[in-house]
Amino acid sequence: MSYLGLVESPDPLHDIGAYSNALEGWLGSNADVLTLAAAAIPEYATRVDAMRQLMAALHADGWSRYGWPEAVGGLGGTILHRAAMWEVLSRRNVPGMALFEHLEILAPALVALGPTDFVADALPRFLAGEELWSQGFSEPDAGSDLASLRTTARLTDDGYVLNGRKIWTSWARYATWCLVLARSGTTESRHRGLTAFIVDLRAPGVEVRAIEQANGTDELAEVTFDDVLVPVDRVVGDVDGGWKVAMHILSHERGTFAWFRHLPLYQLLVDCSPDARSADDVALGNALLDLAAVTAASRAGLEVHASGIPMGPLAAVPKVLLCAAEQSVNDWVLATDPDLILDPFDEIAAVRRQEYLFSRIVTVYGGSQQMQLDTIAKQILSMS
Amino acid sequence: MTTAGGISEIEEEFLHAAVGMLGKGDGTAALESLGWWDLVVDLDDRDLRLAAFTYFRAQGRCLATSPALCTLLAQPFTDRAAFAPGSVVATIPRLSRRRGPLQLLVGDPGDRRLLVDRPGSGAVLLDRDEITLTPIDIPGRLDLYEVTGNWSRTAPAVPEHDAIPARDRSTRLGRVAVALEMLGAAEGALALATTYSADRVQFGQPIGGFQAVRHLLAWAYVESAAISSVARQAVMLDRDAPVPLDEYAKAIAGRNGRRICERALQVLGGIGFTAEHDHHHHHGRVLAFDSVLGTSAELTANLGASFRTGAASSPLAAAVLAGS
Numbered sequence: 098m099s100y101l102g103l104v105e106s107p108d109p110l111h112d113i114g115a116y117s118n119a120l121e122g123w124l125g126s127n128a129d130v131l132t133l134a135a136a137a138i139p140e141y142a143t144r145v146d147a148m149r150q151l152m153a154a155l156h157a158d159g160w161s162r163y164g165w166p167e168a169v170g171g172l173g174g175t176i177l178h179r180a181a182m183w184e185v186l187s188r189r190n191v192p193g194m195a196l197f198e199h200l201e202i203l204a205p206a207l208v209a210l211g212p213t214d215f216v217a218d219a220l221p222r223f224l225a226g227e228e229l230w231s232q233g234f235s236e237p238d239a240g241s242d243l244a245s246l247r248t249t250a251r252l253t254d255d256g257y258v259l260n261g262r263k264i265w266t267s268w269a270r271y272a273t274w275c276l277v278l279a280r281s282g283t284t285e286s287r288h289r290g291l292t293a294f295i296v297d298l299r300a301p302g303v304e305v306r307a308i309e310q311a312n313g314t315d316e317l318a319e320v321t322f323d324d325v326l327v328p329v330d331r332v333v334g335d336v337d338g339g340w341k342v343a344m345h346i347l348s349h350e351r352g353t354f355a356w357f358r359h360l361p362l363y364q365l366l367v368d369c370s371p372d373a374r375s376a377d378d379v380a381l382g383n384a385l386l387d388l389a390a391v392t393a394a395s396r397a398g399l400e401v402h403a404s405g406i407p408m409g410p411l412a413a414v415p416k417v418l419l420c421a422a423e424q425s426v427n428d429w430v431l432a433t434d435p436d437l438i439l440d441p442f443d444e445i446a447a448v449r450r451q452e453y454l455f456s457r458i459v460t461v462y463g464g465s466q467q468m469q470l471d472t473i474a475k476q477i478l479s480m481s
Numbered sequence: 482m483t484t485a486g487g488i489s490e491i492e493e494e495f496l497h498a499a500v501g502m503l504g505k506g507d508g509t510a511a512l513e514s515l516g517w518w519d520l521v522v523d524l525d526d527r528d529l530r531l532a533a534f535t536y537f538r539a540q541g542r543c544l545a546t547s548p549a550l551c552t553l554l555a556q557p558f559t560d561r562a563a564f565a566p567g568s569v570v571a572t573i574p575r576l577s578r579r580r581g582p583l584q585l586l587v588g589d590p591g592d593r594r595l596l597v598d599r600p601g602s603g604a605v606l607l608d609r610d611e612i613t614l615t616p617i618d619i620p621g622r623l624d625l626y627e628v629t630g631n632w633s634r635t636a637p638a639v640p641e642h643d644a645i646p647a648r649d650r651s652t653r654l655g656r657v658a659v660a661l662e663m664l665g666a667a668e669g670a671l672a673l674a675t676t677y678s679a680d681r682v683q684f685g686q687p688i689g690g691f692q693a694v695r696h697l698l699a700w701a702y703v704e705s706a707a708i709s710s711v712a713r714q715a716v717m718l719d720r721d722a723p724v725p726l727d728e729y730a731k732a733i734a735g736r737n738g739r740r741i742c743e744r745a746l747q748v749l750g751g752i753g754f755t756a757e758h759d760h761h762h763h764h765g766r767v768l769a770f771d772s773v774l775g776t777s778a779e780l781t782a783n784l785g786a787s788f789r790t791g792a793a794s795s796p797l798a799a800a801v802l803a804g805s
Contacts (some may be wrong), residue, residue, distance in 0.1 A: 378785030393710035474695035
């Protein structure tokens with residue numbers, strides 16, 4: 098409060114710069130939990146624990162509550178607060194959001210379209226790292242063609258009964274909850290007959306099987322649902338309105354998530370610079386240009402979301418730019434570090450190898466690159 | 482076309498108005514109508530700066546020409562030497578591998594005096610009759626000249642100690658301006674190819690129905706959005722940018738501008754490679770501006786080297802986030 102015309106000190110709720118500065122100060126005095134999360138840890142279960150501890154501390158002292166509405170346990174503010182939090186963390190070497198990615202993919206849709214009482218209970222647990230989330234969209238026969246998915250939801254006296262199989266479900270192995278897109282209408286109903294359900298992965302009939310990936314990690318999973326009962330109040334959006342929820346989620350996954358995902362790439366460039374050769378400066382320059390394009394384009398996406406306007410097909414642009422940057426950065430990292438492929442003993446090399454290999458597949462998830470280009474041609478360039 | 486650079490309503494309106502006026506072909510008249518001389522004297526005002534730089538995007542799209550760039554380059558010198566507003570145009574230095582240092586001029590200077598900067602010994606001011614303008618006849622519909630004259634012994638109008646900061650500012654403003662003009666020129670090429678893809682029929686259907694063609698143009702759009710986003714941040718942050726964003730904007734505009742024109746050419750096919758088709762003017766303008774104030778090849782290598790040695794690795798994202 099200001100009295101008698103005294104100038105108020107910068108307020109983190111209304112001043113992003115003040116928020117960032119205050120958070121940096123806090124990190125300075127909570128070095129232990131930060132050091133743990135910033136370490137190069139190839140083994141996922143250990144990395145997950147380190148991130149949970151960091152997130153618990155950030156939540157306990159309120160930092161991760163900025164940017165979320167008070168009605169669901171936040172402190173108010175906008176997505177710019179969340180953007181600033183991860184910017185500061187990545188500058189302090191936190192290597193990425195990892196299993197907290199869904200805070201910026203799923204959680205915005207849960208807050209906007211989910212059952213408020215449930216979300217008010219679940220979001221703080223997610224922020225604190227107690228109960229994590231996953232996203233059940235893709236199926237063995239429904240990847241780019243999401244509207245052809247076959248997992249069914251049948252309404253009974255006890256609630257909805259889910260049957261089917263989801264695949265490429267990131268972080269399901271560590272998650273308590275899954276937002277599942279299932280067919281509540283007829284097979285012919287395509288995108289009009291889908292509903293988004295909040296499914297408890299601890300429920301009877303759910304089986305989560307981790308998928309060992311080509312890069313040596315296993316954050317992806319296959320999730321099967323065998324007569325899984327879901328209470329009727331666990332619907333996000335409207336019944337048969339799942340497509341709208343999916344589009345809300347994909348708008349974040351493509352449009353604003355680029356901001357969160359590209360930040361650690363700057364730190365990766367800084368970390369690799371001392372060992373780099375001048376012969377690779379052009380490749381580094383090009384990677385920097387690609388990264389700057391993501392910074393600038395996803396910044397515009399944050400602004401659009403902060404103002405409450407849907408991004409629509411324009412969300413495809415930061416997504417395609419992010420993929421290009423992720424690949425050119427990792428191309429340069431590979432050039433600077435010959436140990437990256439061959440050294441199984443060094444933990445830094447091991448993590449860089451995982452990241453390098455994962456960067457080869459970024460053009461597939463969240464809607465394949467070909468789908469993004471189709472969207473741009475049709476909906477932005479108006480090619481009939 | 483929708484822009485993904487998140488441009489504001491003011492810029493959108495200004496871009497629309499400028500394209501409307503430049504469509505009539507006379508860049509000099511458009512500058513008067515758009516109040517150019519009021520914009521260029523107050524570049525520390527963010528909204529005026531956004532409008533001034535948006536002009537160059539419009540000029541590129543329309544392949545119009547005017548002395549706007551050379552008056553912008555003169556402005557930092559004008560500020561220090563108190564020349565009459567709008568009375569001076571600055572030449573663009575170019576180092577030829579074959580012929581050594583040269584000076585260029587874009588747009589007919591009219592009765593304005595020419596400022597020629599001589600790093601190390603200040604900038605001189607020359608009357609129109611003290612110099613010779615030789616037109617450079619290359620594609621691009623640029624009113625482009627090589628400037629010759631004997632100014633080596635002329636007393637400086639801006640002494641070296643004032644010219645040093647003016648030179649730096651002038652170069653940085655110029656880079657962002659030509660980045661936006663390259664963006665506009667490349668967007669023009671993309672628009673030509675998009676229209677053509679709807680009209681040109683092969684195998685019984687417009688070629689725009691083929692995914693190979695659609696993806697070429699979608700990539701070109703993404704590349705234009707990248708230039709737009711970076712150049713806009715360079716204008717927004719201006720002197721507050723933690724890294725040389727003018728160099729980033731110029732480098733990505735040259736690199737992506739060329740890529741966009743190449744993709745458009747592929748879609749246009751043979752007709753796009755003829756003198757009667759406008760594509761080569763859009764492409765030519767991109768190539769011309771990529772060749773001055775630091776090429777994309779030079780700037781990209783320098784950005785890499787500066788970052789690697791830690792000379793320019795400040796956090797861009799933090800500044801971009803804070804500078805809304």
